[in-house]
Amino acid sequence: MDLSKIKPAKGSTATNKRVGRGQGSGWGGTSTRGHKGAKSRSGYSRKVGFEGGQMPLQRVVPKSGFKNLKRVEYKAINIDVLQQISENMNLTVIDLQSLVQAGVISKNDKVKILGNGTLTAKLTVKAHAFSKSAKEAIEKVEGTTEIL
Numbered sequence: 001m002d003l004s005k006i007k008p009a010k011g012s013t014a015t016n017k018r019v020g021r022g023q024g025s026g027w028g029g030t031s032t033r034g035h036k037g038a039k040s041r042s043g044y045s046r047k048v049g050f051e052g053g054q055m056p057l058q059r060v061v062p063k064s065g066f067k068n069l070k071r072v073e074y075k076a077i078n079i080d081v082l083q084q085i086s087e088n089m090n091l092t093v094i095d096l097q098s099l100v101q102a103g104v105i106s107k108n109d110k111v112k113i114l115g116n117g118t119l120t121a122k123l124t125v126k127a128h129a130f131s132k133s134a135k136e137a138i139e140k141v142e143g144t145t146e147i148l
């Protein structure tokens with residue numbers, strides 16, 4: 001065994017294809033790039049969305065609709081979910097912290113309480129918004145609602 005005799009395994013290395021070194025090499029002339037066109041030239045890099053000079057799709061398809069920049073996105077929670085949380089965590093006051101602990105929302109969500117389901121527990125609910133039916137259902141069982 002001698003360090004000077006170590007070679008890589010047969011077939012594991014390959015020499016680079018040297019193109020553009022004359023006709024005798026077999027890769028002269030066009031240097032394996034085909035004939036003419038942007039791809040055969042030096043400095044070519046494909047632009048994102050380029051379709052060979054055809055009008056690109058992002059310019060053909062028009063913009064549509066309206067995006068309201070002042071829209072407020074709420075996380076909707078039904079009162080039956082509040083009932084489950086109050087039973088499982090033994091709570092009478094449900095606010096954002098208790099909803100985060102229950103894993104229903106993340107800490108930066110705005111919450112709207114909706115009236116789907118039934119509520120039997122007397123709860124104090126604090127949220128950013130309430131539907132009319134949810135507010136009625138909470139007040140029907142002598143609970144209170146508080147808008148944040």
